[in-house]
Amino acid sequence: MPTELPPFLPFLIGALLTIATRGRLRTAVMLATPVVGGVCLLGIDSGALHQIQLLGYTLTPVRVDELSMLFGYLFHVGAFIAILYAVHIKDTLQHVVAMIYAASALGAVFAGDLISFFLFWELLTVSSVFLVWARRTPQAIRAGFRYLILQIGSGVTLLAGILIHVHATGDISMGHIGLDTPGGWLIMLALGLKCGFPMLHMWLTDAYPESTPTGAVFLCMFTTKCAIYALTRSFAGADPLIYIGTAMTFFPIFFAVIENDLRRVLAYSMINQLGFMVCGIGLGTALALNGAVSHAFNDVLFKGLLFMAMGAVMTMTGRTKASDLGGLYKSMPQTATLCIIGAASISAIPLFCGFVSKSMIMQSALNEGHMVVWFFLLFASVGVLEHAGIKIPFFAFFAHDSGLRPTEPPANMRLAMLLAAILCIVIGTAPTATLYPLLPFAAEYHPYDATHVITQLQLLMFGGLAVFWMMRTGRYPTEERAINIDFDWLYRRILPSGISSAEHVLEPAWSSLKRGAARPLNGLIALLFRYHGPGGALARTWPTGSMVIWVTVLLAVFVVAYYL
Amino acid sequence: MNQTPEKKRYLDDPQNVGRLWRGFVLACALVAAIDLLGLLEIVYHRHIAFFAEGLPGFYAAWGFVAIAALIFLAKQLRRLVMRPQDYYREPGDAD
Numbered sequence: 001m002p003t004e005l006p007p008f009l010p011f012l013i014g015a016l017l018t019i020a021t022r023g024r025l026r027t028a029v030m031l032a033t034p035v036v037g038g039v040c041l042l043g044i045d046s047g048a049l050h051q052i053q054l055l056g057y058t059l060t061p062v063r064v065d066e067l068s069m070l071f072g073y074l075f076h077v078g079a080f081i082a083i084l085y086a087v088h089i090k091d092t093l094q095h096v097v098a099m100i101y102a103a104s105a106l107g108a109v110f111a112g113d114l115i116s117f118f119l120f121w122e123l124l125t126v127s128s129v130f131l132v133w134a135r136r137t138p139q140a141i142r143a144g145f146r147y148l149i150l151q152i153g154s155g156v157t158l159l160a161g162i163l164i165h166v167h168a169t170g171d172i173s174m175g176h177i178g179l180d181t182p183g184g185w186l187i188m189l190a191l192g193l194k195c196g197f198p199m200l201h202m203w204l205t206d207a208y209p210e211s212t213p214t215g216a217v218f219l220c221m222f223t224t225k226c227a228i229y230a231l232t233r234s235f236a237g238a239d240p241l242i243y244i245g246t247a248m249t250f251f252p253i254f255f256a257v258i259e260n261d262l263r264r265v266l267a268y269s270m271i272n273q274l275g276f277m278v279c280g281i282g283l284g285t286a287l288a289l290n291g292a293v294s295h296a297f298n299d300v301l302f303k304g305l306l307f308m309a310m311g312a313v314m315t316m317t318g319r320t321k322a323s324d325l326g327g328l329y330k331s332m333p334q335t336a337t338l339c340i341i342g343a344a345s346i347s348a349i350p351l352f353c354g355f356v357s358k359s360m361i362m363q364s365a366l367n368e369g370h371m372v373v374w375f376f377l378l379f380a381s382v383g384v385l386e387h388a389g390i391k392i393p394f395f396a397f398f399a400h401d402s403g404l405r406p407t408e409p410p411a412n413m414r415l416a417m418l419l420a421a422i423l424c425i426v427i428g429t430a431p432t433a434t435l436y437p438l439l440p441f442a443a444e445y446h447p448y449d450a451t452h453v454i455t456q457l458q459l460l461m462f463g464g465l466a467v468f469w470m471m472r473t474g475r476y477p478t479e480e481r482a483i484n485i486d487f488d489w490l491y492r493r494i495l496p497s498g499i500s501s502a503e504h505v506l507e508p509a510w511s512s513l514k515r516g517a518a519r520p521l522n523g524l525i526a527l528l529f530r531y532h533g534p535g536g537a538l539a540r541t542w543p544t545g546s547m548v549i550w551v552t553v554l555l556a557v558f559v560v561a562y563y564l
Numbered sequence: 565m566n567q568t569p570e571k572k573r574y575l576d577d578p579q580n581v582g583r584l585w586r587g588f589v590l591a592c593a594l595v596a597a598i599d600l601l602g603l604l605e606i607v608y609h610r611h612i613a614f615f616a617e618g619l620p621g622f623y624a625a626w627g628f629v630a631i632a633a634l635i636f637l638a639k640q641l642r643r644l645v646m647r648p649q650d651y652y653r654e655p656g657d658a659d
Contacts, residue, residue, distance in 0.1 A: 461591065463628065470635055
């Protein structure tokens with residue numbers, strides 16, 4: 001059935017219907033939206049579907065090709081899982097903004113020109129912040145504002161980049177841009193902010209853990225993946241991305257080891273996974289790009305699954321901190337099992353989906369001769385095992401018994417997690433029948449050969465051995481009820497305390513300046529007051545008679561002067 | 565509150581945890597052994613992209629050392645970045 005329906009439209013209609021409906025009808029509408037959207041997407045023709053002439057430019061709001069289709073499928077699957085996970089809550093705000101958020105993500109990956117892309121990019125920002133605010137705690141409100149400011153910063157940078165780029169090239173199509181022009185650099189910076197480039201990443205670790213349990217699932221699926229899509233489209237093969245990506249895989253793992261809030265551990269882990277993708281985009285070969293986009297695909301599934309598992313823990317216990325949790329497997333065995341599947345997938349254990357995508361990027365780094373990069377990536381891969389593969393399930397569900405005995409989460413949440421877990425395993429075991437045919441670039445890859453499986457098993461098992469050995473011998477860092485400062489320290493601590501200490505320094509200076517300046521000024525004011533004040537000589541009311549006298553005197557003086 | 569005492573789980577017994585631990589160590593040794601055989605072209609043919617991969621037990625050693633280094637460095641990082649929960653002096657911080 002060929003359709004010409006823009007892929008974002010079903011979700012916008014779904015959002016409107018969500019406002020109008022309640023109860024079971026709303027649940028049905030929300031679940032039907034990604035299904036209907038997905039069916040329409042299957043029948044969509046490739047090429048530029050819609051074009052609009054505006055101010056002399058040809059806008060292409062919908063352009064369909066293999067790369068956008070991959071993300072199109074991904075966002076429909078992700079949206080279905082996340083919606084299923086969230087349908088039990090009775091919060092119209094969250095449901096509606098989540099639908100608009102999914103629509104804007106779809107709009108962004110199908111946008112054929114930079115102006116349409118920019119509009120959807122901004123809509124992503126505006127809709128997603130409500131998923132943070134919807135938690136309605138003071139921390140969430142503040143984190144939401146910080147998130148909004150940085151995201152709008154990304155939008156403004158993108159707009160500036162687009163203006164410069166279009167002015168220089170006259171081309172508004174959403175295609176390869178590269179780093180030859182300053183516009184290109186600005187656009188990359190804007191995209192980089194949304195996918196967590198080092199030192200631009202702090203909004204992610206700040207805001208995502210403050211969002212609602214269900215909101216975090218949507219958040220981890222769309223914004224950053226749109227940025228990965230756009231980088232793949234416009235900056236494939238840009239050398240700086242190799243090193244930026246490597247840095248992204250590397251630094252968050254240290255923070256993840258010592259972080260107490262498990263959803264914040266996942267946020268750090270997310271930057272690490274995005275780093276692998278960015279590195280793949282920088283390498284720029286067909287295999288590396290396939291690795292980057294397929295890893296984005298899998299990341300939505302396994303990171304979504306992990307955020308869902310932690311969201312389930314949070315929903316049932318109200319806690320997410322490692323120091324408060326532990327022993328939950330006794331009363332939440334299903335959630336624990338599903339969480340372990342997510343953890344195995346992100347750790348790239350053979351037969352789970354992370355294995356079949358991340359290895360493409362690693363292999364490309366070797367093929368291109370980037371040995372140092374490869375060593376760093378290998379280090380970061382083991383790091384993933386530590387913080388996401390072991391720490392998350394271990395501290396939530398095992399470790400020391402917290403005494404908490406929550407029940408399993410609602411059925412819809414478990415079903416959503418189950419769906420994600422099944423996809424993780426199906427893609428992991430049969431990639432050539434599922435994920436690989438969807439990949440947009442032409443490259444052969446076979447993840448399952450004996451060398452690769454054995455070496456990967458060695459890497460992970462000995463990494464695990466080290467973790468458990470350190471735990472058993474007391475070398476592992478204990479969970480501390482504390483926070484760790486990150487780059488957001490600059491504007492959460494240094495800037496405010498800088499301003500207040502500047503106030504302390506400047507306040508006395510200002511008062512003495514006022515005092516010093518006041519003395520001559522007060523004298524002047526007193527002088528003026530003396531003559532012009534109510535009783536002043538120059539402010540007195542003069543009788544008409546004195547006026548006549550003075551006129552007479554003046555005339556007399558004039559007559560005398562004339563005769564002389 | 566009168567609750568029936570919770571049934572004892574497999575993992576509640578330290579002896580069982582010890583058994584699991586020994587089993588895991590054994591499994592690691594097994595994988596390393598297969599790898600050594602692979603290097604000698606027994607069991608399977610091993611592809612090597614560059615020299616380090618060909619060293620015996622390279623991946624095992626890298627995995628172990630990387631985690632040990634990661635955790636050691638992360639503990640040092642704690643000295644630099646760890647702060648009390650109310651550090652940002654915002655209402656609700658200590659929750």
